[in-house]
Amino acid sequence: xxxxxxxxxxxxxxxxxxxxxxxxxxxxxxxxxxxxxxxxxxxxxxxxxxxxxxxxxxxxxxxxxxxxxxxxxxxxxxxxxxxxxxxxxxxxxxxxxxxxxxxxxxxxxxxxxxxxxxxxxxxxxxxxxxxxxxxxxxxxxxxxxxxxxxxxxxxxxxxxxxxxxxxxxxxxxxxxxxxxxxxxxxxxxxxxxxxxxxxxxxxxxxxxxxxxxxxxxxxxxxxxxxxxxxxxxxxxxxxxxxxxxxxxxxxxxxxxxxxxxxxxxxxxxxxxxxxxxxxxxxx
Amino acid sequence: xxxxxxxxxxxxxxxxxxxxxxxxxxxxxxxxxxxxxxxxxxxxxxxxxxxxxxxxxxxxxxxxxxxxxxxxxxxxxxxxxxxxxxxxxxxxxxxxxxxxxxxxxxxxxxxxxxxxxxxxxxxxxxxxxxxxxxxxxxxxxxxxxxxxxxxxxxxxxxxxxxxxxxxxxxxxxxxxxxxxxxxxxxxxxxxxxxxxxxxxxxxxxxxxxxxxxxxxxxxxxxxxxxxxxxxxxxxxxxxxxxxxxxxxxxxxxxxxxxxxxxxxxxxxxxxxxxxxxxxxxxxxxxxxxxxxxxxxxxxxxxxxxxx
Amino acid sequence: xxxxxxxxxxxxxxxxxxxxxxxxxxxxxxxxxxxxxxxxxxxxxxxxxxxxxxxxxxxxxxxxxxxxxxxxxxxxxxxxxxxxxxxxxxxxxxxxxxxxxxxxxxxxxxxxxxxxxxxxxxxxxxxxxxxxxxxxxxxxxxxxxxxxxxxxxxxxxxxxxxxxxxxxxxxxxxxxxxxxxxxxxxxxxxxxxxxxxxxxxxxxxxxxxxxxxxxxxxxxxxxxxxxxxxxxxxxxxxxxxxxxxxxxxxxxxxxxxxxxxxxxxxxxxxxxxxxxxxxxxxxxxxxxxxxxxxxxxxxxxxxxxxxxxxxxxxxxxxxxxxxxxxxxxxxxxxxxxxxxxxxxxxxxxxxxxxxxxxxxxxxxxxxxxxxxxxxxxxxxxxxxxxxxxxxxxxxxxxxxxxx
Ligand SMILES: Nc1ncnc2c1ncn2[C@@H]1O[C@H](COP(=O)(O)OP(=O)(O)O)[C@@H](O)[C@H]1O
Ligand SMILES: [Mg+2]
Numbered sequence: 001x002x003x004x005x006x007x008x009x010x011x012x013x014x015x016x017x018x019x020x021x022x023x024x025x026x027x028x029x030x031x032x033x034x035x036x037x038x039x040x041x042x043x044x045x046x047x048x049x050x051x052x053x054x055x056x057x058x059x060x061x062x063x064x065x066x067x068x069x070x071x072x073x074x075x076x077x078x079x080x081x082x083x084x085x086x087x088x089x090x091x092x093x094x095x096x097x098x099x100x101x102x103x104x105x106x107x108x109x110x111x112x113x114x115x116x117x118x119x120x121x122x123x124x125x126x127x128x129x130x131x132x133x134x135x136x137x138x139x140x141x142x143x144x145x146x147x148x149x150x151x152x153x154x155x156x157x158x159x160x161x162x163x164x165x166x167x168x169x170x171x172x173x174x175x176x177x178x179x180x181x182x183x184x185x186x187x188x189x190x191x192x193x194x195x196x197x198x199x200x201x202x203x204x205x206x207x208x209x210x211x212x213x214x215x216x217x218x219x220x221x222x223x224x225x226x227x228x229x230x231x232x233x234x235x236x237x238x239x240x241x242x243x244x245x246x247x248x249x250x251x252x253x254x255x256x257x258x259x260x261x262x263x264x265x266x267x268x269x270x271x272x273x274x275x276x277x278x279x280x281x282x283x
Numbered sequence: 284x285x286x287x288x289x290x291x292x293x294x295x296x297x298x299x300x301x302x303x304x305x306x307x308x309x310x311x312x313x314x315x316x317x318x319x320x321x322x323x324x325x326x327x328x329x330x331x332x333x334x335x336x337x338x339x340x341x342x343x344x345x346x347x348x349x350x351x352x353x354x355x356x357x358x359x360x361x362x363x364x365x366x367x368x369x370x371x372x373x374x375x376x377x378x379x380x381x382x383x384x385x386x387x388x389x390x391x392x393x394x395x396x397x398x399x400x401x402x403x404x405x406x407x408x409x410x411x412x413x414x415x416x417x418x419x420x421x422x423x424x425x426x427x428x429x430x431x432x433x434x435x436x437x438x439x440x441x442x443x444x445x446x447x448x449x450x451x452x453x454x455x456x457x458x459x460x461x462x463x464x465x466x467x468x469x470x471x472x473x474x475x476x477x478x479x480x481x482x483x484x485x486x487x488x489x490x491x492x493x494x495x496x497x498x499x500x501x502x503x504x505x506x507x508x509x510x511x512x513x514x515x516x517x518x519x520x521x522x523x524x525x526x527x528x529x530x531x532x533x534x535x536x537x538x539x540x541x542x543x544x545x546x547x548x549x550x551x552x553x554x555x556x557x558x559x560x561x562x563x564x565x566x567x568x569x570x571x572x573x574x575x576x577x578x579x580x581x582x583x584x585x586x587x588x589x590x
Numbered sequence: 591x592x593x594x595x596x597x598x599x600x601x602x603x604x605x606x607x608x609x610x611x612x613x614x615x616x617x618x619x620x621x622x623x624x625x626x627x628x629x630x631x632x633x634x635x636x637x638x639x640x641x642x643x644x645x646x647x648x649x650x651x652x653x654x655x656x657x658x659x660x661x662x663x664x665x666x667x668x669x670x671x672x673x674x675x676x677x678x679x680x681x682x683x684x685x686x687x688x689x690x691x692x693x694x695x696x697x698x699x700x701x702x703x704x705x706x707x708x709x710x711x712x713x714x715x716x717x718x719x720x721x722x723x724x725x726x727x728x729x730x731x732x733x734x735x736x737x738x739x740x741x742x743x744x745x746x747x748x749x750x751x752x753x754x755x756x757x758x759x760x761x762x763x764x765x766x767x768x769x770x771x772x773x774x775x776x777x778x779x780x781x782x783x784x785x786x787x788x789x790x791x792x793x794x795x796x797x798x799x800x801x802x803x804x805x806x807x808x809x810x811x812x813x814x815x816x817x818x819x820x821x822x823x824x825x826x827x828x829x830x831x832x833x834x835x836x837x838x839x840x841x842x843x844x845x846x847x848x849x850x851x852x853x854x855x856x857x858x859x860x861x862x863x864x865x866x867x868x869x870x871x872x873x874x875x876x877x878x879x880x881x882x883x884x885x886x887x888x889x890x891x892x893x894x895x896x897x898x899x900x901x902x903x904x905x906x907x908x909x910x911x912x913x914x915x916x917x918x919x920x921x922x923x924x925x926x927x928x929x930x931x932x933x934x935x936x937x938x939x940x941x942x943x944x945x946x947x948x949x950x951x952x953x954x955x956x957x958x959x960x961x962x963x964x965x966x967x968x969x970x971x972x973x974x975x976x977x978x979x980x981x982x983x984x985x986x987x988x989x990x991x992x993x
Contacts, residue, residue: 015584044590051880053590100763101884108882116590116880122873125866126987132863133870134881139863146862147855153862161990178989200881320771330612337615340622364611371608379976387975389717389774390932394971397925401965406613406628415620518921522782525775560790567779567786574772575764590876 003064004029004204004236005050005112010059012045012260019045021260023059027204027253029066032230032237034247034268037257038280043240044117046257047206050238051114052077052104063110065203071110078102109137113202115193117209117240123182127173127192130181131164134199167195171225187218191225198229205229207239211246219243223250248272256280290424290433292555293548298439298508300547301446305501306524307531307539308453309369309494315470315534316490317381322392323372325521326399327495331365331502332512333403336414350417354507358445362499369495373488396517403514411513414506442504449500450540453493457536466490470534519563523550526570532583541581598640605629605636676850683842691838693954695910698845699903700946704930705852705939706899711928712937713865714892715872716766717774720781721927724754724897726919728904730788733801733914743806746905747848754901755894762893766886781924789916800915803908805837813837845906852899853939859895861988868892869937922964929967932974 005027012020019042027033035043048054050061052073061073078098085092108114122130132139139160145153168174171191176184181192190210197205210226211219223246229235241247247254248268255265258280264271271277306328313321338357347353376395380388421436457463468476469486477483506512523546531542546566554562573580606629613628683691703725710718728750735741741749765776788795795801805813811824815832824840825832859865867888870878875885908914930949934941949967953960 048590053876053879100886103884104879105882105884108880114880116877120874120877120880122870122877124873124987125869126989128990129866129987130870133866133878133883136863136867136881136883140867143862143864146864147858149858178987180987196881318771320775322774333617334611336617337611337622340617340620341615343620344622364608367604367608371604376972376976383975384715385771386711386715386717386936389771390928391972391975393719393925393928394932394968394975397964397968398972401962401968403612405961405965407617412617413620519782522775522779526779529772529775561786564783564786564790567783570779571765571776571783574768574776578768578772 002029002066003027005238006060006062006064007046007050008060008062010046010049010061011057012042012049012054013057018260020049020056023257023260023262025255025262025265027236027238030230030234030236031252032226032239032250033253033255034251035238035240035255035257036242036244036247041257042260043257044208045260047114047208047238047240050107051112051206052107063107063112063204065111073107073110073112076102076106076110077104108200108202111201111203112206113197113200113204114206115190115197115208115210117212119186119189119193121181121189121193121196123180125181126178127168127181127184128161128164128177130192130196131167131199132160134196135160135163137200164195164199167198170198170228171195187214190214191222202235204236204238207237207241209240209242211241211243219246226250286426287430287432288555292551294433294435294439295555296548296551297544298442298547299551300527300544301442301540302501302505302543303520303524303527303547304540304543305446305449305497305504306520307528307543308450308497308536309491310525310528311531311533311535311539312466312490312494314528316466316473316487317377317388319377319388320392320525321377321491321494322389322521323395323399324494324498325517325519325524326396327365327368327372327517328498328502328520328524329512329514329517330368330399330403331361331495331499332506332516333407333412333514334361334364334499335503335506336412336512339414339417354417354441358500358503361503362496365499365502366492366496369491369498370488373491377491378484378487396521400514400517407514409514411511413511416510417507436508438504438508442508445500445504449497453497454536462489522570523563523566526566526573529570529578530573530580532580535580535582538580538582545581594641594644597644598637601640602633602637606633609633679846680843683839683846688835688838691835691842692910693950695838695842695845695906697947697950698842698849699907699910700927700930700950701849701943702845702852702899702903702906703927704934704942704946705849705856706896706903707927708896708931708934708937708939708942709856709859709868709892709899710896711931712934712942713860713872714868714889716889716893717771718777718893718896719774719921719924719928720777720779720784721896721900722919722921722924723777723781723784724758724900725904725907725923725927726784726788726916727754727757727897728901729908729914729918730795730801730904731901732905732908733803734795736803737801743905743909747902750901750905751898752901754897754904758894758897759890762890763886766889766893778921778924781919781921785916785919788919796915798915798917800913802913803911805912806909808840813840841906841910848902848906853943856939864888864891925964926967929971932971933967935978 003026007023007025010020010023023046035046037043045054049056050073055077056074059074063071063073065071075098079095081092081095085095122133125133139156142153142156145151165174165177168177171194173188173191173195176188176192181189184192190213194207194210207226211222214222226237226239227250230237239251251268253265254268254271256263256271256274256277263276263280264274306324309324309327310321313319313324335357338360339353342353342356347356372395376391377388380391418437418441421434422440423434424432426432457466465476465481465486466489468479468481469483473483476486524543527542527546528539529542530546531538531540546569549569550562550566553565609629609632613632614625615622616625683694686694703721707718707721710716710721731750731753732741732743732746735746735749761777761780765773789798791797807813808824811822811827813824813836815823817823823832824836867878867883870883871885871888878888879885907918911918926949930945931942933948934943934945953963959966
């Protein structure tokens with residue numbers, strides 16, 4: 001087993017609220033890792049730090065994509081300027097570069113895709129368009145040929161459409177392709193969001209409560225799909241979930257957060273027996 | 284002599300800054316509570332200048348001659364009517380848009396300011412209007428050797444006193460009454476506040492009313508000071524008051540006053556010592572620079588966008 | 591039933607109290623005149639408006655329960671129209687007199703400006719309140735370029751576009767990183783800065799007096815009765831009678847081509863990754879970033895493209911007026927262009943075109959109402975946002991078939 005994501009000493013505060021306090025954990029390659037904990041424990045905040053939407057106050061986040069150099073995720077966000085900067089012009093220039101061009105999108109490009117707790121689709125666009133936007137990076141190069149609607153643009157566009165349709169088929173959404181995303185039933189929206197994240201060809205897929213608001217059948221179907229993502233497509237999945245049944249059935253590794261601290265981690269069966277975890281959930 | 288000019292510009296800056304601060308309160312409170320720039324707020328101020336003149340004329344017509352009484356009556360009546368305008372705008376134009384797109388209330392605000400401007404222009408004519416000067420006379424502050432340092436008119440004194448008094452009263456209301464608590468709770472978390480039984484719609488309306496009333500105080504004071512106004516004055520003053528709100532830290536009440544004073548003083552010094560033609564350019568550039576380098580202003584908190 | 595009278599009555603009373611001081615008591619020097627009609631009229635309007643709305647609301651809530659979900663994917667702009675309308679536009683100027691020709695040119699300029707701002711506001715969802723700045727940059731760029739450097743009209747079109755885009759990028763780059771509505775106020779401030787500088791820098795821009803602009807030549811052919819710029823007059827070259835219409839015809843046709851090209855460009859862009867990314871940013875910026883899209887560069891491209899269109903519009907404006915001065919570039923102008931985009935339905939090209947034509951032609955037809963023009967636009971903007979935030983025509987989404 002090799003590590004894909006290494007989280008060390010992660011700290012995040014909002015004013016007086018300590019949302020994450022010295023969190024350490026790792027995500028193994030090709031595993032399904034679950035992040036659980038009571039409401040307000042800091043799970044979403046951890047996701048936001050990993051995917052760069054929040055800048056962690058302290059700590060390191062390292063991503064080790066296979067066959068590529070490792071990535072320091074925090075650096076991609078750019079560092080704040082300090083008073084000593086004028087003495088180190090090279091460092092300052094680098095900072096400036098990250099400040100201008102850095103941000104969560106760089107982390108997404110490094111291979112980490114995510115969904116959101118409260119579904120964030122482009123509601124006034126069709127499902128297919130949603131998935132095409134996710135492939136923006138592969139398509140945007142064909143600018144001139146796009147204006148002229150030339151052959152290589154059409155080819156790239158068709159490839160993107162095929163790719164999108166492949167994921168829609170995977171999630172059984174083919175019939176919804178041309179509907180407005182905002183008009184779909186909630187369960188479908190959740191799946192469209194996952195399909196959209198997958199269109200970016202990620203290495204690590206982070207799912208924030210993917211089963212929230214789904215009925216038991218939908219949840220079961222979803223858990224099978226997540227399993228297939230891991231087994232057939234060799235993706236690594238990090239997921240936040242409240243449905244303990246789902247977590248126990250699906251995950252290889254469970255991390256329990258409470259009040260911003262990792263109180264237990266390990267295989268699901270071991271975590272289930274852990275005294276602290278029982279206390280956190282019951283007391 | 285240099286010192287005298289400096290002192291005079293400082294005084295002008297304070298006066299200017301106090302009025303900016305009063306208007307900025309409307310921007311800052313509305314932004315704090317619904318996260319939206321109420322562009323029409325500058326026009327509310329403009330309306331209050333007209334209302335001031337109209338009430339003065341009416342009182343004059345009925346033969347009221349006691350100046351302090353007249354001023355008090357005009358202040359209260361203007362505050363009432365202007366606050367009603369603020370309430371009305373919120374009710375018919377902003378409330379229906381809650382939960383609409385982010386762009387919608389902004390566009391509505393632009394539409395409202397066009398409406399208000401042209402409503403006043405069509406009703407009152409395009410030329411500038413004025414009021415007779417009611418309070419004449421001034422104090423002179425002198426240095427030891429009888430050299431005159433600065434001249435403060437009665438109206439200017441009144442402006443400073445009224446502005447700071449109303450600021451103080453507002454602060455007390457916001458911090459020591461249940462209404463103030465409800466306002467601050469709604470500002471923190473609107474959904475949570477409504478779950479706790481606070482009528483957030485009413486609180487938002489109240490904030491519009493308070494903002495408009497403060498703008499009305501500014502309108503009365505400035506009108507007394509300059510004596511003339513037209514239907515255009517809301518636009519530039521509005522942007523500057525907004526600048527003051529941003530400078531002080533949008534969402535912060537003391538910040539609004541502080542930002543107003545800083546903007547007033549720096550604008551007054553700029554026009555006194557650098558170039559009076561470019562004083563508006565200076566103020567707008569200041570706005571742009573602050574937004575780029577310190578969007579949280581002096582007293583605001585840098586905000587993390589909740590994902 | 592009682593509320594049906596009571597609520598509108600309250601509204602009417604309120605409006606009466608509200609409007610009496612401003613519209614009922616009109617200042618006359620230090621005195622005032624009493625006018626009782628306007629407040630009563632306004633109150634009466636408010637009464638019936640409220641009543642009407644209440645009745646309407648009851649109807650629609652009753653209907654809604656019965657009606658089904660709407661999915662309209664009809665092409666909004668049938669193929670026939672895309673051929674016929676440009677043809678009509680080409681024929682039109684030959685049927686118009688000089689007066690209406692100048693108005694048609696103005697309408698085209700506003701179409702161009704509307705299309706430009708539509709990219710920024712309608713597609714990318716950023717409220718730009720200082721659009722007039724780019725218009726001014728184009729107009730003054732040409733006027734001053736001609737005055738100081740002898741810049742020709744044909745060179746000014748691309749240069750004006752590039753200059754405006756550069757301004758857009760310089761302003762946009764720092765501002766577009768910021769979240770939310772600050773963009774609106776910064777662009778507003780920027781528009782005012784440009785106007786004030788143009789107004790106050792008298793030695794360079796001529797201040798309020800403005801700058802004169804010469805009419806362009808076409809391959810050395812001039813549009814005046816007698817050659818002034820060292821070429822041959824067009825009418826002599828063609829062997830026809832001189833008509834002052836020729837120059838307007840020429841301007842109309844050139845502008846028409848530019849507008850067509852812009853429409854083509856935007857239609858293509860809407861179906862390209864860049865255009866999709868604009869709309870996606872409008873819908874949800876956070877989601878876009880989670881998909882690896884750099885929001886700053888994408889927004890910047892929209893901003894620069896909009897600015898470019900504004901700049902080109904400015905060049906044409908300068909030529910059509912023969913003269914530019916700062917009064918043409920006030921905030922009202924920005925608001926007018928915004929009104930065009932909003933009334934056109936935020937994002938819809940046919941909408942923007944029709945709104946631009948309405949906004950420029952209607953005041954000419956209804957001369958008596960010209961005073962009320964801006965008031966009406968303001969009312970329309972507010973009404974649109976409340977009742978039809980998606981615009982008059984809901985923009986249709988592209989449908990991908992055969993999959
Ligand atoms: N942007 C923010 N600003 C202030 N507080 C926040 C923000 N995001 C999260 N928090 C706080 O951090 C804590 C953890 O929240 P969260 O990570 O959403 O919990 P959960 O485990 O339920 O996903 C909560 O107390 C929440 O109020
Ligand atoms: Mg959460």
